Amino acid sequence: MRRSRQRDAILAVVKGTDCHPTADWVYREARKQIPGLSLGTVYRNLRVLCELGEMRSYEGSGGVAHYDGYAATHHHFRCDRCGEMQDIEVPVDCVMDRKVAECTGLDVRYHVLEFRGLCHECCAGASREGTTGENERDEMRGGTR
């Protein structure tokens, strides 16, 4: 594991923000410092830095990866309809991690928690259309079973 200007810059960018940036965002930010930086290098380093425990990654809507330098660990809510994500203020429960580690013998370091459902807009839209999800489900089941 060797140092490089690029790797340091990428790590600094991720650690230096409170948002949870995508690879592309990191790329554009880091290029301000290192204009010749290539996107492939960003991907390679993000992956390596995650393996090393320097940062964390999680997939947002559409399978796009986001990265988090632990600056502000928290959870998210994601809409099942439009994919919108928002931050949720719930205390992070590390006890769970330890419990799972004990039961499984795995090296559990943290967890990713994402709440799901419908956002305000989609919820309003759904009930306007008469498809709240719950009703629709019963309807379909009634027909099938």
Next chain:
Amino acid sequence: MRRSRQRDAILAVVKGTDCHPTADWVYREARKQIPGLSLGTVYRNLRVLCELGEMRSYEGSGGVAHYDGYAATHHHFRCDRCGEMQDIEVPVDCVMDRKVAECTGLDVRYHVLEFRGLCHECCAGASREGTTGENERDEMRGGTR
């Protein structure tokens, strides 16, 4: 929202398995029943069925979407190094969902919880190489800060 042979088949496939299949897996299974089925249709329906609350989706390693027909709701562990996923037996805590719903006013229906760290194999591999993640991190920080 109209019924179709294809949609019924896709839903049945996802509900009929305990694994958390990918779109491609669902496609191949459903084609056994409906040979002319197209992949686009599978994607379209998986998305719609998730919006309706019929099933759930989450991104696995590499940003590949997996689907879950609630047959057995549980959590996962995912290795930060090799991406391997395994099921974790921890009781699902719905109280959290209600709490978040109250605080935010969102229509929270469930949550996705994923533990992260290193799997047995990668953990052994990492310590053999002298890079457990923890050590490496200190090393890098020592140099940077």
Next chain:
DNA sequence: GTAAATGCAAAGAATTTGCTAGCCC
């Protein structure tokens, strides 16, 4: 009859990979 769903294929987006050259230790 009409709107919604399918099939097909092409387009898109994100990420990975192969290869050569350069830089770190």
Next chain:
DNA sequence: GGGCTAGCAAATTCTTTGCATTTAC
């Protein structure tokens, strides 16, 4: 000097979309 890294670009992989046709209600 040897090997890890970067750059660049091509390749992969997964997913979405446009459009003509078919199907459900």
